[in-house]
Amino acid sequence: MLAEIARGLWLTLKHSWRSRVTVQYPDEREEMPKGYRGLHKLLRWEDGLERCVGCKLCSAACPVDCIFVESAENDPARPTSKGERYASVYEINELRCIFCGYCEEACPVGAIVLGNEYEFCQDHRDKFLYAKRDLLVRRTEDYPELKARYDEKRLLTYV
Amino acid sequence: MADQEITFTLNGEAVAAKKGEPVLEAALRRGLHIPHFCYHSYLSVVGQCRACLVDVLDAGNGKPVPKLQPACATPAIQGMVISTVSPRVKEAQEGVFEFLLKNHPLDCPVCDQGGECPLQDQTMAYAKAVSRTHELRRIYPRKELSAYVKPEMNRCVHCTRCIRFTHEIDGGGEFGWASRGDRTEVGIFEDLPLTSIVSGNVIDICPVGALTDNKYRFTARVWEMAHAEGPCTLCSVGCRQRVWRAGDELKRVTAGENPAVNDAWICDVGRYGWSGVHAGERILRPLIRREGRLQPASWPEALGHIARRLGAILRESGGGAVAGLGGAWATNESAFQFGAFFREVLGSNSVDCRVHPRDLAQTEAQLAAFGAVGGQGSIAGLGRAKGILLVGSDPFEEHPILALQVRKAARGGAAVVSVHPRRIDLRLHSGLRHLCPLPGEEARALRALAKALAEAGAAPSGEGAEGYAHALASADLDALCREADIDPREAREAARALRPEGAEVVVLAGPGAQAEAAAEAANLALLLRAELLFASTGPNLQGALDMGLHPALLPGGRPLGDAAAREACQGAWGGPVGAAPGLSSAQVWDALNERRVRALYLFGCDPAAEHPEGARVRRALEAAEFVVLHASHANASLDYAEVVLPAPTLYEEEGSVTNLERRVQRLRRAVKPLGEAREPWRAFAELSRAMEAPMRAHALDRVRLQARLLCADYAGPLSRLPEEGVRLARERRGAFRAAALPPAAPPAGGLRLILAPALWLSGSFAASAVHLKDMPRAALRLSPPDADRIGAGEGDEAEVELGGRSLRLPVRVDASLPVGLAQAPEGYLAALRGGLDAGAARGGAAVKVRAAAAAPRVKVGG
């Protein structure tokens, strides 16, 4: 038994010379892998129109029911999205979200993506209810890594 | 073709079918799916979408059919062997779907049909997984149809269901084809807009998203919603419908299927009437009038207040000093409890569900003729009748689904005779005969028709037959026709048309059949051995009567004078029931004025607005010492109420309702009641507790148990109800009543005004339904010569002067009106508080109409 303990002690001693695996988080950050599922973003088309058409497929696909969408009809003179329909309300409860990515998979127009951002602490529960203005990107071109998540050829661009 | 049962084989499975029935119908009933678009059970078969092509391996004679056959147009034959999975069929299906999708836009995420789309579902099941289409899709110019139907014709697959619906079922024929080939376009004629009251059905039958619901547009998706299926409760027809909700909000109503009532159609009032549940002036909490103003109160406060006031009146003047009206807008259970509360707790028999004099007259006529109300006719019988007599009925405006049944019968060759001051429109090209008597002379026209029938050989038989035969024998057809202003030849023709040998005849008495006309309609039904339907406006008037909301009838229709019946009630309720009949709704108003009745309980009714003698009713309400209003919506009677109790709408309540053919159907709660509304039966039980005379029925199953005990024929339906409901038919045996006709009114000079209900304009519920605001607006209908005379065109404002007051109404020029007659929607004029009063004058009220100057609208009344 003593020998075993000695062997154990030797093993732990050896380990203490190894180089450490910890990433010193605020000072150093790891690069997120491709396909990482972080904070959601809503994308736009090149012409600035919102991609989201308010079809609610993401909310249907969501296993935890954390997406709430309300749709409305576009004003033909000042359309919000392509086609007739747009999401007048788009809310994600990021506390409830399990970041499974089903919403992204369900989206027929490549509107909702799970981005690389994982630092979104808040000091109040209510602030995790991300509304459309929190999720919508200004220009999709600024996020090439998000744009690359969809095969543009397979999106429904005709609506 | 006889209903001969045969069997054939589909993909190796035996399928039972009626001989000659389409293979597709039998397969679908058996649960075997064959893709289809143009086929619809209640429309004609056209076999043009080609999606249902099947391989007939054996046509029943041992030989295969060389080419693929459309299952919708292939009649089932004994011993047929059919395959829907052979490579030939698969190839055909894939080809058909590829062509269907060639021009169909892939905008399912935007389309409201997505999720409940036969094209979507069947494409997933039967089509190739990939598209080979590179060409541009066909795009039609954008058009609008109506406030209710939103077209997106790019999605159309040309199944023509909408075209067939409007031509065959609705009869308006608004939809049609334009262009040819690839450019074929389904649409409406520009000068024939889609205004039909049943137009919403094209939304339901469209197998793609080409015609969608404009009111439901983008508000929800089908997978978010749950639905409750049950009867519609906006009129007395009781069409089966699906009420869809998402969360606690109603989203839409779609048609349900009930071959015995509405086939698969509902009217637009039923489809959009639900919008009155959330909107409008709902009563959300109990109110008590303090210092002249109604102020919010809690339920215990309000019930305590009622108990105190009623208790004091009972002590001072006895139960006879309290009267209750209403119950036709409640479930059977709540109606039963209302009656029990009055008879047992208050000791008053003055409880009546027939607030409108028309309902009173019609039910009393039936009671006189048959000893019971309702059950002498069926809606399905109307649809398959060979002769139909419409008395004072304009079904498209009053009960649209009955109009569709009449049209169905007419398409089947039935002769339809209408006795109505107007030449009503049933959108029939032939088969409809009009007898247009002067208003108020319908009974005379009916007597003339009976005389003509007797001349043609019909002989009354049974109880009272002698007296009636004598009355007919002594009648002079020409004189009757002259007095009623109808043509004797037309009366004779109508009589001949109504008596085809051995055919089923239905008499449908609408709201226009009042007093003598209702009694005469019953006589005619007996003479013709016809089914008889009375179409009231209260959705559950029939059920309320069966539940005993009648001053002289106990639950189950047993007379109050029957000691055994009273004893049965005492056994169920625990308290004695007085033998003296109470006051009917007709007697209540005078009794209130004379202080014989001191307290009035209004349960879901609005006599101040809906009673034709509004002024008299309002005076009586003013005189009443204590008025309780127990309703879902604020209405004109609210001004007279001291206590107001909130009630749920029938979308928010569990229970059962009985339609005009005495079909009991189960009502399912679609959403939670708004505000503090609680079920009326519960409110009555709680009120009885507050009065320290607790009723035994404090739970829904206890109410049902009592109702089953006391209403013999409801015992079955109230314990178990099949989905389509149970029709409680009665034996068609009655007594003729040869009442002398009132003397003919002297020909009136000037314009007469008649009031007729329009389903979408009547009542506080319809008034608060925001989606119904796009229906035709309330208007003064004038015949073209009258309109010309006052110089008003369609849509112009006219100033209507009646009984010393006046108001403005838009003019609608209506060629169906005879000269000298104007029509306005009932319940609308009086609803303008302190406004006009049409009065009870037979034959319409004298009215002065002149074109209004194009001045800003002035609010009338005060």
Add this chain to the structure above:
Amino acid sequence: MADLAVMLVKVVAAFGALLLLAAYMTWAERRVFALVQVRYGPNRVGPAGLLQPIADGIKLMFKESVIPAQADKLIFVLAPLVSLVPAMAAFAVIPFGSSVTLFGRQVDLIVADVNVGVLYIFALSGIGVYGIVLGAWASNSKYPLLGGLRSAAQLISYELSLGMSLLGVVLIAGSLSLKDIVAAQAHYPFILLQPLGFLLFLVCMLAETNRSPFDLPEAESELTGGFHTEYSSMHFAMYFLAEYCSMITLSAVAATFFLGGWRGPLLPPVVWFLVKVVAFMFFFMWVRATTPRLRYDQLMGFGWKVLLPLAILNVVATAGVMAFLG
């Protein structure tokens, strides 16, 4: 008067150092653990995380002390003190250096040279267990009670062997005073004469301080926190401090009895003493980072059936040799 002043200075210096050392041992333990587990440990507060113990202390002080509603409040509050005071007081008899001359006065670097120092240490460590048992009982909660019972049984079992393992040294040194024992090791440390005694002492030392692999009284996996489950804030900190003070005291005892106390070449005696104590402390941590916890029956069996007979054997053998050598 001057003696009293010197005494006061010695008490304050020694116990101040003890507390400081105990506090930093918590930091050191976490760093050592991190080292073994290939990570960093606390390194954010101050350089290399050196201010971490102070931050922890401040945090603990400002936390609310939750006292269970059904607890015996007085005992619940006093029990941590009963644990902490003896653990600190035991350090009094340990010489942490040779004499120094301060302001012309000869000052022994020992707080109190008691001639029965060994007995004193055992007596105090025996009292320490009361703090645990009382705290456990006063919590009126099942986990603490179980932890307290285990603790009592374990301390009684191992205290015997602990005492026995030191008897050999006492026999050789011929004195119960720790100062004398250090003096007796002027030429060589007693570890050479008493290897078995040292080994036994090492094992018992771990058990006596409730350290891994003998940390059954606070076995997290089965008893949540053991006897201090219900404790929070400074009350909890006192238990925590008591444990580390016991560790330091016993490390000092081990250094004194077997490694010659403050004796050593080149470096000043106090430094030598510190080096030896810290070495034992490291051993404590090292063992904790390595060994899994014993089962309760293994613990008792090992204590009574292996350690105690071996310790008695060691005493008898030492006594025999001493008698033989005269």
